Amino acid sequence: MQDPSTLASRSPRAVILIDLDCFYAQCEHVRDPALSTTTPVGIQQKNIIVTANYAARLRGVGKLMLVHDALRACPDLAIRNGEDLTHYRAYSKQIWATLRAHFPAPCAIERLGLDEFFIDVTDAPVHPDSETGQLPGDCHAVGDLAGDDLLAVEALVSASWWAHTARHHILTECGFTTSAGIGPSKLAAKLVSSLHKPNLQTVIAPAMVAVYVAGLPFRAIPGLGSSVRKALREHFPTITDSTTVADLTTLLPTAAAWARIAGARVGPTLAALCRGIDSSLVIDTPxxxxxLSVEDAFASPTPSITDLESRLFTLLQSVLARFDTELGAPAVPKSLRVTIRTRSSGFKRTSASAPVVGGLRWRADENAVLRVARGLLRKLVAGGVGGAVDVGDVNLINVALVHFDVPSSSTAAGAAQPTLLAQWARAGPRAAVLDGGGETTGPVHDRAARARLDLNDIAARIRPDLHDDDDVLVLVEHDDAADRMAILMACPFCAASVAPWSWDVHMVAHDADDNID
DNA sequence: ATGGGTCCT
DNA sequence: AGGACCC
Structure with a gap:
């Protein structure tokens, strides 16, 4: 019997990367069908055209081009403002839902940004159209599939048809054209996805992956970012933008050599990627x-702290509105974070955060949230390096709700659930369990801690309203990070250990389960 | 750069 | 709290 996790991480996989063509621009076309695709369209954020449709690209408008330069290249460019991502997010979500509907588990779907989706079709059925061994008509190939390992080729031909099918669904159900890459790994799928665009797809033969990667400019390796590039240039002054992965492999022949440049964690990963090896899995996006964050950058200096606060309040309203409309499940953020960026610090960001106040009822008093946010902003402005930050130097504010506590929803009807006892056993030697009478009903290895705790005491302190509920078991577990005992409550409906402050949210989730039934 | 996100330290 | 990465 094979270990399922070993099986799941086995390489090669059959991976698809779906890439929405010029996503923001297509969103504008889908939203406004009267906007002709032959009209050059640019999407503006601040003074930058962040993306453009293909009509505009043919006229010389590029990504991340200054508006001024874009208009000089293409005076009749139709410009849409893209600073508010709301409808882009909505289309992205619709596309995700479409893919999920057609690629149910065990296919994993992972979203990257708003416009890219990895799909792992290793365990999907063989596609009915792949039986002739032919690729879809719009599918290019890198390397000779016929000459590759037979089973691997069958998998990739089928995957190519699944990619074709997925793209068809996105086009007919959502109205978007896409490009796709298909390969034996995320790396392979990603690297070939942009070879034939727009509205086309590319598959790569497994035997070609290492060869193909070797010929790319080294900056094409995903995971090799600006920091590693800088370190590389410092060690090897001969490196330029046209240095290839093969060149780099000559300079850095081993994982150990890479580790010296990029660190013990990233280095060996990059060494493998440069040889076309990527065993990472497609992970379902939760x-x-x-x-959840909202930010605004502003060019002109803000005159006073009051003006800064007014921007902060607007952002806070916006992030709270998103919280109310976008979260699929009941959730409570653990912290509120405010970030600023100043010109004089070289556009570095500094942030401050505070626990969300009010526990389960944190949304009830918006003014309290607002006061906390203002306190964080004042702390940041007052606490710059060597003294207060010049208010006019701040050119970005970000407000974020972070670290959501989402009640465990692993309670699907009929699903085998670990018993509470199993849960306790798994909690390990530092867990203690108390029942209503104070008697031990689970493994107790920290008798000193248990002796100091009593259910009545805990319940009275933490949740007086639940004090009389005999069904509620209190678990005391060691919180390794904080090096203290944490108090949790055992849900009577599922195997979850729930923090006292998230108990209400957890119960709301079970109510929702009932309503679905 | 923009307006978001992810994970790791 | 920040850094590095991704789009």
């Missing part, structure tokens, strides 16, 4: 994000 429906609840880990943070």
């Amino acid at each position: 429906t609840t994000p880990t943070q």
Whole structure:
């Protein structure tokens, strides 16, 4: 019997990367069908055209071009403002839902930004159209698939048809054209996805991946960012933008050599990627994000702290509105974070955060949230390097709700659930369990801690409203990070250990489960 | 750069 | 709290 996790991480996989063509521009076309695709369209954020449709690209408008330069190249450019991402987010979500509907588990779907989706179709059925061994008509190939390992080729031909199918669904159900890469790894799929655009796809033969990667400019390696590039240039002054991955492999032949440049964690990963080796898995993107943030950059100096606060309040209203409309499941953010950026610090960001106040009812008093945010801003402005930050020097504010506590929803009807006892056992030697009478019902290895704790005492202190509920078990677990005992409550409906302050949210989730039934 | 996100230290 | 990466 094979270990499923070993099986799951086995390489090669069959991976698709779907890339929305000039996503923001297409969103404008989908939203406004009267906007002709032959009209050059640019999307503006501040004084930059961040992306443009293909009509505009043919006229010399590029990505991240100054508006001034874009208009000089293409005076009749139709400009749409893209600073508010709301509808782009909505289209991205619709596309994700479409893919999810057609590629259910065990296919994993991972979103990168708003406009890229990895799909792992290793465990999907063989596509019905792939039986002739032919690729879809719009699918280019890198390398000779026929000459490659037979099973791997069958998988990639099928995956190419699945990519074709996925793109068809996105086009017919959402109205967007896409490009795609198909390969034996995320790396391979990603690197070939941009070879034939727009509205086309490319598959690469497994035997060609290392060869193909070797010929690319080294900055094409995903994960090799500006920091590593700088370190590389410092060690090897001969490196230029046209240095290839093969050149780099000559300079850095081993993982150990890479580790000296890029560190013990990133170095060996980059060494493998440069040889075309990538065993990373497509990971399902969770429906609840880990943070929600809104920011605004401004060019002209803000005259006073009051003006800065007024910007902050607007941003806070905006992030709270997003919280209310976008989160798929009940959630409570653990912290509020405010970030600023100043020109004089070389556009570096500094941030301050505070616990979200009010526990479960944190949204009830918006003014309290607002006061906390203002306190954080004042702390940042007052605490710059060597003294107060000049208010006029601040050119960006970001407000974020971070680290959501989402109640465990692993309670699907009929699913095998670990018993509470199993849960306790898994909590390990530093967990203690108390029942209503104070008797031990689970493994207790920290008797000193247990002796100091009593359910009545805990319940009275933490959740007086639940004090009389005999069904609620209190778990005391060691919080390794904080090096103290943490108090948790055992949900009677599922196997979750729930923090006392998130108990209400957790129960709301179970109510929602009931309503679905 | 913009307006977002991710994960790691 | 910040850094590095991604789009």
